Structure formats: structure tokens, C-alpha cells
Amino acid sequence: MCSVYHKSRAEKKREAEGGVLGLGVGSRLPARLLKAPTITCGSNVGVCKQVTSGCTLPPSAFSPLHYSLNLSIQSVVPTTFEGDVQIFAKANVGGKQVSLNVNNQLRHVEDIHVVNCDSGGTLCVAKTVFDQHEQLLSLILFDTVEAGTNLRIDVLKFTSVDNKDITYSQIAPRWNRNAPTMVGSLLTYGSAKKIFPVMEVPAQKTSFDLCIRFTPTGHVRSNAATKTVVDGQTCFEKTFPLSTHQIAFSAFEKAETLIYNRTALDGVYIPAVEIVFSLNRNFKREKHEWIYNEATKVISLMTQWTSFPYPLGALKIFSAPIRASSHSALGLITLQESLTTYLEWKVNEQLEIVNKTRAAEIETIRPKDLTAEGRDDTRVLRSLETMQSCPERFVSIFYTLDETFGQDTVINMLRLIFLKFAYSSTSISDWQQAVVEATGNHYAGQMLSEWFSRKTRPILHLHVMAQALQFEQMTDELWTVPVEVAGSSGVQLVAVTDKTVVIPYSSHDYVIADPRRKSTAMIVHDVDSYVRMIRCWDDSRCPASQSGLRGIVRDLAAVLLTNKLPAPQISDIPKWKAVFKFAQIHRIFDGNAACCAEYAISRTADIACTWVIRDTCQKISLINAVAAGA
Numbered sequence: 001m002c003s004v005y006h007k008s009r010a011e012k013k014r015e016a017e018g019g020v021l022g023l024g025v026g027s028r029l030p031a032r033l034l035k036a037p038t039i040t041c042g043s044n045v046g047v048c049k050q051v052t053s054g055c056t057l058p059p060s061a062f063s064p065l066h067y068s069l070n071l072s073i074q075s076v077v078p079t080t081f082e083g084d085v086q087i088f089a090k091a092n093v094g095g096k097q098v099s100l101n102v103n104n105q106l107r108h109v110e111d112i113h114v115v116n117c118d119s120g121g122t123l124c125v126a127k128t129v130f131d132q133h134e135q136l137l138s139l140i141l142f143d144t145v146e147a148g149t150n151l152r153i154d155v156l157k158f159t160s161v162d163n164k165d166i167t168y169s170q171i172a173p174r175w176n177r178n179a180p181t182m183v184g185s186l187l188t189y190g191s192a193k194k195i196f197p198v199m200e201v202p203a204q205k206t207s208f209d210l211c212i213r214f215t216p217t218g219h220v221r222s223n224a225a226t227k228t229v230v231d232g233q234t235c236f237e238k239t240f241p242l243s244t245h246q247i248a249f250s251a252f253e254k255a256e257t258l259i260y261n262r263t264a265l266d267g268v269y270i271p272a273v274e275i276v277f278s279l280n281r282n283f284k285r286e287k288h289e290w291i292y293n294e295a296t297k298v299i300s301l302m303t304q305w306t307s308f309p310y311p312l313g314a315l316k317i318f319s320a321p322i323r324a325s326s327h328s329a330l331g332l333i334t335l336q337e338s339l340t341t342y343l344e345w346k347v348n349e350q351l352e353i354v355n356k357t358r359a360a361e362i363e364t365i366r367p368k369d370l371t372a373e374g375r376d377d378t379r380v381l382r383s384l385e386t387m388q389s390c391p392e393r394f395v396s397i398f399y400t401l402d403e404t405f406g407q408d409t410v411i412n413m414l415r416l417i418f419l420k421f422a423y424s425s426t427s428i429s430d431w432q433q434a435v436v437e438a439t440g441n442h443y444a445g446q447m448l449s450e451w452f453s454r455k456t457r458p459i460l461h462l463h464v465m466a467q468a469l470q471f472e473q474m475t476d477e478l479w480t481v482p483v484e485v486a487g488s489s490g491v492q493l494v495a496v497t498d499k500t501v502v503i504p505y506s507s508h509d510y511v512i513a514d515p516r517r518k519s520t521a522m523i524v525h526d527v528d529s530y531v532r533m534i535r536c537w538d539d540s541r542c543p544a545s546q547s548g549l550r551g552i553v554r555d556l557a558a559v560l561l562t563n564k565l566p567a568p569q570i571s572d573i574p575k576w577k578a579v580f581k582f583a584q585i586h587r588i589f590d591g592n593a594a595c596c597a598e599y600a601i602s603r604t605a606d607i608a609c610t611w612v613i614r615d616t617c618q619k620i621s622l623i624n625a626v627a628a629g630a
Helices: 009-018 289-306 337-351 358-365 384-388 392-405 409-421 428-439 442-451 527-536 546-560 570-585 591-602 607-615 621-628
Strands: 002-005 038-041 062-075 080-091 095-101 111-116 125-131 136-145 150-160 167-170 181-185 207-213 219-222 226-230 233-236 249-253 256-260 263-265 268-270 272-277 314-319 459-464 468-473 481-487 490-496 500-504 511-513 522-525
Touching (some): 080 095, 207 219, 207 249, 289 409, 337 358, 392 409, 392 428, 392 442, 409 428, 511 527, 522 527, 570 591
Parallel strands (some): 459 522
Antiparallel strands (some): 002 038, 062 080, 095 136, 167 181, 226 233, 468 500, 481 511
């Protein structure tokens, strides 16, 4: 039979005090979370008849409630796991199909049993259908499952192979058999199905009971406190509700460790920390204490920013042969990926951990070609694609908010989110309201909402007139774009919200939009303004630095490749040639833009540009007109 239970307060406290927050140097700090019920279920064996019923339930027809996962590490290199999993789920609609996400790298997914937890009886699996493209294994049941039914799906003796893209490993070389052995998970969105069968519902978080079998002399760490260690098998306490990709584990043998007790830094609670190293030869504690020092500084700073203490009693950090610069698997509700990345940059800039600035990082990820940007849907947070990919360029909106409305804007927004939504989840409208409250400006909320609900980015065209400036939005959708304009009369902030905006403005020399590169928008100037930028390059009175001018001209190339700019008048052709020559001399353009600029100047180009000219440059109206001009 089955029973549904909730944990007692004592159980919750023990779990929180012993939990493991992250695996990997550079772990990210989470918001808090909700508890979920666990279902336990007995197992009955039945005899099944063969039928040919069609599929009737989509994958989202079931809500996963709990996983009980047993894995055995069969080999480290190549990494191979064998395991059993019990998936507890609730039917949202009636039907005869149960769907599991199963990757091609899983083998022997054949021994499957389905139990009705409400009645205790076994449900007969009439047949299974595997969709290789969708990586979906459908179990066609003999009997109909009613909506609201609690099920347990047992998948026994499966094997995970060829999983090196989601694991890291190290074995002792022949010349040093005493070197550490290590193997651990590097799960990302949608990748858990490469290790065990799952019900991949991105918005659904579930608890886990995890057991890992390793060598008798080895050690295993995971997202929860260790419960038992018997004959090489380590079992952990039930985790907090988490997404399947957030389950994490690492097994090691003969590795060096540093252990620090709970303490306080500047009055801020710091959890117990264990650091595990993938080396043991000539190990000197003092050479590695910087990891702990930096981790505690980050925890202290994040506590000050959010007004929330670190939520668990322990943190595990692994310094291991990880192909990425760092990896974290918190086992908790995490912050939106692009915000987390921006917070890392902001923390680094304040603590000076690495010699990088937010401005430099933002400029690095700024697109150099907009032709492909509108084709992806990954910015729409509610889509499945976002769960699997989050390009770093999305972080630029947070930089723009800080630079436009004050350097504490994102911190104040984050603090409000923690205060209002701890132990729950948030929508974009919640973040929108928080930034409006933090800034007192409704434009800030509109900017955030627009950025994360559209595929493209704002593109503006600036035309400088004698006593005025005209901004025109070149996209079909209207955006909320605050833009700084600098000239001899000073710096003025302009809010561009309509298709065309004209404002009074006068300057005796240069007029440059977004000179300090704060905006998410790509801003194209008129050709006369670009000609003035050439003179501005070496002029101490220039309101933009040379790196700023370089970025402004590079934005021109990104928009130019989309063919959004009209062919110029004959009188402007020499000016455009001068702009392209300037970009060529200072090596501002690269890739397709460099080929097109060279073609526009002389109608010839390097042999490597031949196909670019035919396929791209000759289809751009402005480039063709300049190339054809005298």
C-alpha cells in the first residue's frame, strides 16, 4: 500500500543543518524553497496481457513527486553507472500512457514495473514505444489511469554509458598509483536523462532519496547530509525539492580535504565548509586556503545584499578536473541564470577576485552580427529551450538597469524578491514589480519585462539635426529604451518609447549616443556623426573613449549585416568609404563585416572573403551602393 506524509519540523531542521549546497568551485547562492510531500509505495506483481492501445497522454500529463535513485559506479574512466530508480508521480489527466525521458546513452531500460499506489496493484504494461528523436519512452498500459491517481514507476538494472559530457573523472596514472580517484556529475538543464530515466517537467521540483555505491574505501558527497555508509554504499537524507538536473554527487578516494567549522564573518553566518582536492602530492594547506576565504567573502556579501543568511548548514566545494571553469548544483531553487552570471561579475568587481570589470564583460558578449539573433526563442523564459540554454548576452539588461537607475538597483530588486518570495517561485511580472519598487520608475519594469519576453533587441537610428535629435526605432516591436546623449552641452538622458522621438538638443562639435556603453540597444548614427567620430578618436574633448568608439562602430557592423540600413545618397558615399577605411585601419570589424567593408571600399577582397561577398555583402543595399560609387 502507499502513504503520503509530510516531514516533521525536527526532520526539516536536521535536513537543513546537514545539507550540502553545492558541488564545484564558484557555487551560486540560491533563493529559498518549498517542501513537497513524499509518497512511499509497496510493490505487487501481476500478469500482463499484450494489447496495442494507442498513446493518449502527453509527457506533462504526470507530475513527478519523488525519486528514489540507487546508482552504482561501475567504472570511472570511461564513466559507467548501473542503477535502479523509483519515480513517484501523480496523473493530471486520465489515459493509458506514461512517458519517461530517456537518453540514447541509457542502456537496458527494459525491466519496468508500474504500481498503482492508491490500490497497491500492479498495472500491466502492454507495450513500450521509444521515440529516438524526442528521447521519450512511452509505456502503454493495459488499463486506463484515472486523473489524480498516484503511481510508482520502477526502472531496474539500467546502465548509463558515454556520459563524459555530463561527468568529470580522474584515475590514478600508472606512475602514481596513490593519486586520487574522482568521479562526479556535471548535470545541466535536460541532461539528467543521460544518467537515469526521468519525468522532465521543467517547472516541477521533486525530492530525491539517493544512494551511491563506490569503493569500500571511497567517499561520496551529494546534495544532502549523509545518512548511512555500509559496505561501500552511501545513502543520503531526502533532499529539498529540486529540478532533476540539480541532483549532484561526487565520489573520491585518496583525495586531500580541508574542513572548516561554522563561523561568522563581520557578523554574518558562514556554514561549515569541506573542500575536496583532486590531488594529494606535495599538498600544502596554505596554498589552497584562498578558496575558503573567497567563498566566505561571497557568502557574506550575498547575505548583506539580500538580507538573507546562507540557508544550509554545510557547503561542499570540489576542486576537480572539471572542463568548465566552474560548476554548481545547489539542490535548491536557484536564481535566473543570467542574473546569477551578472551577480558573479558584480561580486567579482567589488571583491576584486579576478581582474575583470562588468563593462568589459558586457562589451565582450555584445553581438557582432544581429542576423541570427531573432531566430532563437531562448530569451522567452517560459519556453523549454530556456531551460536548456541561457546565452550570457542576456545579462546585459541587469547592467543597463544598474547603470541607468543607480548601482544598487539590482541589489535592491534582489532584496525585495527574497523578502516577498522566499520559499516560493516568481514570475517575470514579480521581477518587473520589484524593480519598479526598487527604482520608483515604471520604465525600469517595462525594460525588464520586454527584454525577457522577446526574441530580439532594440535597434535605434539617431539623426543629428541643427537644434534637435531624432531617434527612430528600427524594429517592428516598440521598446522602452533610455539613452544617454553626450555633446558639448553636456550629457542628457532620453527615454525612447515611441517609433520616432524628436528632442531639442544642440552641440558645437560631437554628438554621441550611449558613449559609455550602458544600453542594451544597438544604436546606429547618421553618417555625418560617424565622420565626426573619426576626428573624435584622438581628440581629448571627445565624450567617448577609444574603446567606447570602437564598440559604437562595431554596433554599426552588427546592424549593417541585417540590411536594415537604406542605400545612401550619392553625396554620402565618400563619407561611408571613409568610415569603412577608419574601421579597417583600426581593425574594428571582423568576420563578415570586415569582408563587406573591404568590398565596399575597393570592390575587391581577400580570397577568404569570396563566398561572404557573394552570399552576404552583395545582398546588403548600403554596401552595394558604396561599392558601386566613385
